[in-house]
Amino acid sequence: xxxxxxxxxxxxxxxxxDAELVARLKFGDEPxxxxxxxxxxxxxxxxxxxxxxxxxxxxxVLQDVFVRLWTRPDRYxxxxxxxxxxxxxxxxNLSLDALRKxxxxxxxxxIDDQVQDALRLATPAVxxxxxxxxxxxILALPDDQRRTLELAYYSGMTHVELAARLGxxxxxxxxxxxxxxxxxxxxxxxxxxxxWGT
Amino acid sequence: MTRCQQYxxxxxxxxxxxxxxxxxxxxxxxxxxxxxxxxxxWIQATQALAAIGSTLExxxxxxxVETRLQQKLHEAKSGAPRAEAAALRRxxxxxxxxxxxxxxxxxxxxxxxxxxxxxxxxxDLADTRRQLASAVEARPAGDMQPPNQVPDASPPAPxxxxxxxDRREPPAASQDAAQRDRERLRLxxxxxxxxxxxxxxxxxxxxxxxxxxxxxxxxxxxxxxxPSPVPSSSxxxxxxxxxxxxxxxxxxxQVRRLEAEARRQSDLTREYxxxxxxxxxxxxxxxxxxxVDAAAGKATAGATVTADGRVxxxxxxxxxxxxxxxxxxxxxRRDNPAIVSGGVLTVSVQGQSVHTVRVEGVPGQITGxxxxxxxxxxxxxxxxxxxxxxxxx
Numbered sequence: 001x002x003x004x005x006x007x008x009x010x011x012x013x014x015x016x017x018d019a020e021l022v023a024r025l026k027f028g029d030e031p032x033x034x035x036x037x038x039x040x041x042x043x044x045x046x047x048x049x050x051x052x053x054x055x056x057x058x059x060x061v062l063q064d065v066f067v068r069l070w071t072r073p074d075r076y077x078x079x080x081x082x083x084x085x086x087x088x089x090x091x092x093n094l095s096l097d098a099l100r101k102x103x104x105x106x107x108x109x110x111i112d113d114q115v116q117d118a119l120r121l122a123t124p125a126v127x128x129x130x131x132x133x134x135x136x137x138i139l140a141l142p143d144d145q146r147r148t149l150e151l152a153y154y155s156g157m158t159h160v161e162l163a164a165r166l167g168x169x170x171x172x173x174x175x176x177x178x179x180x181x182x183x184x185x186x187x188x189x190x191x192x193x194x195x196w197g198t
Numbered sequence: 199m200t201r202c203q204q205y206x207x208x209x210x211x212x213x214x215x216x217x218x219x220x221x222x223x224x225x226x227x228x229x230x231x232x233x234x235x236x237x238x239x240w241i242q243a244t245q246a247l248a249a250i251g252s253t254l255e256x257x258x259x260x261x262x263v264e265t266r267l268q269q270k271l272h273e274a275k276s277g278a279p280r281a282e283a284a285a286l287r288r289x290x291x292x293x294x295x296x297x298x299x300x301x302x303x304x305x306x307x308x309x310x311x312x313x314x315x316x317x318x319x320x321x322d323l324a325d326t327r328r329q330l331a332s333a334v335e336a337r338p339a340g341d342m343q344p345p346n347q348v349p350d351a352s353p354p355a356p357x358x359x360x361x362x363x364d365r366r367e368p369p370a371a372s373q374d375a376a377q378r379d380r381e382r383l384r385l386x387x388x389x390x391x392x393x394x395x396x397x398x399x400x401x402x403x404x405x406x407x408x409x410x411x412x413x414x415x416x417x418x419x420x421x422x423x424x425p426s427p428v429p430s431s432s433x434x435x436x437x438x439x440x441x442x443x444x445x446x447x448x449x450x451x452q453v454r455r456l457e458a459e460a461r462r463q464s465d466l467t468r469e470y471x472x473x474x475x476x477x478x479x480x481x482x483x484x485x486x487x488x489x490v491d492a493a494a495g496k497a498t499a500g501a502t503v504t505a506d507g508r509v510x511x512x513x514x515x516x517x518x519x520x521x522x523x524x525x526x527x528x529x530x531r532r533d534n535p536a537i538v539s540g541g542v543l544t545v546s547v548q549g550q551s552v553h554t555v556r557v558e559g560v561p562g563q564i565t566g567x568x569x570x571x572x573x574x575x576x577x578x579x580x581x582x583x584x585x586x587x588x589x590x591x
Contacts, residue, residue: 030271041263062259134249181246
């Protein structure tokens with residue numbers, strides 16, 4: 001379980017599991033949300049920033065992610081996976097929505113050298129096992145598969161848009177994506193939940 | 199190939215948004231129809247994609263984001279508080295009606311216990327007197343004097359159990375002080391009755407003790423062979439003395455047990471007295487504890503935190519725990535130690551519990567109450583599941 005050594009006024013909040021915190025959100029427990037934010041905000045923020053490419057917009061979307069959890073905590077169900085996975089999923093969706101809403105969705109997210117370097121140099125975090133596994137997997141993918149996968153993930157493009165963007169046949173794009181995702185699925189296996197450390 | 203098999207490799211693509219809208223809609227409809235296999239794959243795919251998002255190096259957002267987020271929460275709260283939040287902050291009258299009724303029932307039950315204890319004491323006293331009488335009768339004439347003091351057989355005025363508990367609602371915040379005073383007086387009257395019962399039980403236990411001391415003295419006197427011109431030929435006599443000594447021993451332990459019970463009842467009476475007074479204390483804070491774990495079932499609890507740091511907890515609907523588990527109350531505070539034990543709850547077979555505890559330190563620092571399941575006997579630090587939780591506002 002990823003837990004930052006945060007200092008909250010509420011000692012209990014600090015010790016609570018994610019599922020307990022979300023359960024408390026259902027009763028309007030504000031410190032519980034703040035604790036969730038402190039625990040996971042720094043994991044969600046870089047994803048949003050990566051997608052929207054704007055600090056200002058990223059901060060707005062980041063707030064929206066946690067306000068979404070605050071207003072609809074019932075949407076998250078612990079049995080369906082760890083909270084961080086849910087937050088990252090919501091963050092990606094809201095980020096893409098924000099870009100579309102602002103007319104800034106360009107579909108031109110590229111995996112540049114900087115991102116590659118960041119992936120290679122990144123130090124393991126608290127739940128580094130999963131992070132490192134996925135990082136290594138992505139880095140081990142053939143370049144064309146990796147580029148297609150990351151472009152699809154960070155830009156939200158459809159098959160057709162990806163094909164147009166990369167100048168490849170639609171079937172090739174589908175095939176590459178399936179291959180990359182199949183490797184990811186097989187690498188992570190069925191123990192996703194435990195791999196997340198919850 | 200079944201539809202599930204057909205979709206099996208596409209869930210990640212669906213979640214990526216890479217599929218055509220028609221295909222995506224068909225897959226969503228299928229998973230929403232409740233297919234467990236595809237539901238499982240959907241979850242798996244969600245986590246796989248989230249794993250990609252988690253590979254980026256963590257970055258601390260600017261501090262202002264947290265500040266703005268908190269402002270948004272405040273606005274959301276003050277604007278349109280959700281029903282649950284509102285319920286948490288307002289004292290639901292029905293819950294406190296229940297708390298009041300349970301507390302009254304407990305008091306009533308305590309009175310019944312005292313009354314039963316008193317009847318037991320009377321019966322034991324009568325037995326003791328019979329034993330003493332037998333001892334006197336069994337003793338050969340002239341060997342000993344009748345006991346100087348036979349325990350007073352006349353019992354004190356019997357305890358009147360409290361009349362049937364008043365199930366009226368507790369005075370609402372809006373009710374006037376006069377009604378509150380009447381409630382308080384009524385409580386005090388009942389407590390006085392319980393206290394009278396306790397005093398009677400204690401007095402009776404003391405009389406029993408005195409009687410037993412006398413019985414022991416007599417038994418000791420009998421065990422010493424009395425000088426007699428006639429050689430003691432009576433094995434019968436020795437057997438009777440041995441039996442009498444055994445009986446006295448048994449009665450002694452019984453009296454010890456009853457004394458301990460009387461002390462316990464005395465403590466309980468005092469505890470309930472302060473707790474029930476707290477229940478009508480205007481300055482006390484009411485807290486509702488709600489289930490935060492499925493294991494809590496439909497359990498709920500209400501608590502009163504008084505200005506002097508006393509916590510009265512009334513819980514109901516507590517599921518039966520495994521034999522090696524118990525419920526434990528935790529008091530959450532702002533200062534260190536942040537979480538302190540509020541003691542192990544005693545739970546009735548109906549799943550109800552009334553529990554009081556006095557928290558050391560500054561009462562205003564209490565921010566919440568929680569009930570967990572812990573290994574039997576309780577824990578020094580909470581390790582169990584948090585089942586109920588309530589914030590102290």
